[in-house]
Amino acid sequence: MTQISNQEIEKTLRNSECLISSIEVAAAYERLAAQLNLSYAGLNPIVMVVMNGGLIPAGQLLTQLTFYHRMHYIHASRYRDNQGTNELNWKFKPDVSIEGEHVLLIDDIFDEGITLKAVVEELSKEKPLSINSCVLLNKIHDRKVPDFNVDFVGIEVDDRYVYGCGMDFHGYLRHLPGIYAIKEDKL
Ligand SMILES: O=P(O)(O)OC[C@H]1O[C@H](OP(=O)(O)OP(=O)(O)O)[C@H](O)[C@@H]1O
Numbered sequence: 001m002t003q004i005s006n007q008e009i010e011k012t013l014r015n016s017e018c019l020i021s022s023i024e025v026a027a028a029y030e031r032l033a034a035q036l037n038l039s040y041a042g043l044n045p046i047v048m049v050v051m052n053g054g055l056i057p058a059g060q061l062l063t064q065l066t067f068y069h070r071m072h073y074i075h076a077s078r079y080r081d082n083q084g085t086n087e088l089n090w091k092f093k094p095d096v097s098i099e100g101e102h103v104l105l106i107d108d109i110f111d112e113g114i115t116l117k118a119v120v121e122e123l124s125k126e127k128p129l130s131i132n133s134c135v136l137l138n139k140i141h142d143r144k145v146p147d148f149n150v151d152f153v154g155i156e157v158d159d160r161y162v163y164g165c166g167m168d169f170h171g172y173l174r175h176l177p178g179i180y181a182i183k184e185d186k187l
């Protein structure tokens with residue numbers, strides 16, 4: 001990923017508005033953790049972080065989990081091929097057996113749903129006992145993939161390109177503790 005100068009990044013930050021504050025995000029993590037703790041009590045699942053974006057939400061959630069679990073990760077990215085079709089590019093497939101296991105995927109955002117749907121379809125071939133997904137954000141629009149839904153959602157977000165809390169702006173700004181977007185008049 002190409003480097004962007006610090007000045008350009010600072011300009012992006014000046015042109016950004018906060019859509020969801022770090023306080024609201026922290027409250028969403030608490031709510032999500034409480035739901036997961038109820039759903040997974042005693043189930044001893046494998047928690048799979050969907051890299052890169054899932055890293056920060058997973059880190060924030062894991063310390064609040066009260067059920068015993070093992071943590072692994074997968075690395076998959078969406079890309080549009082030259083036919084305009086959405087494909088999933090597997091960069092790292094799980095190197096553990098998930099057969100007969102409860103699996104919980106954690107990602108940052110459910111946008112069109114291409115990534116999580118494809119990941120769930122692929123991992124389901126290995127016959128896990130259950131496979132569910134959890135995201136910090138669900139983006140509200142009517143372009144979702146058919147026949148798939150995410151199971152645990154922290155916050156609904158407007159249909160804008162967002163960054164922070166794991167989500168990037170040209171590879172940067174994943175570390176921001178709130179959710180940001182470019183101001184409408186600066187687009
Ligand atoms: O619901 P979708 O429309 O599939 O979009 C959501 C996915 O897109 C982003 O990943 P991306 O492929 O950009 O890679 P990243 O995690 O490295 O940012 C994000 O982290 C989700 O995994």
Ligand code: HPA
Nearest residue numbers: 111160161162163167168
């Ligand atoms: O709004 C978004 N921001 C960052 N990454 C994303 N991947 C899908 N949608 C988004």
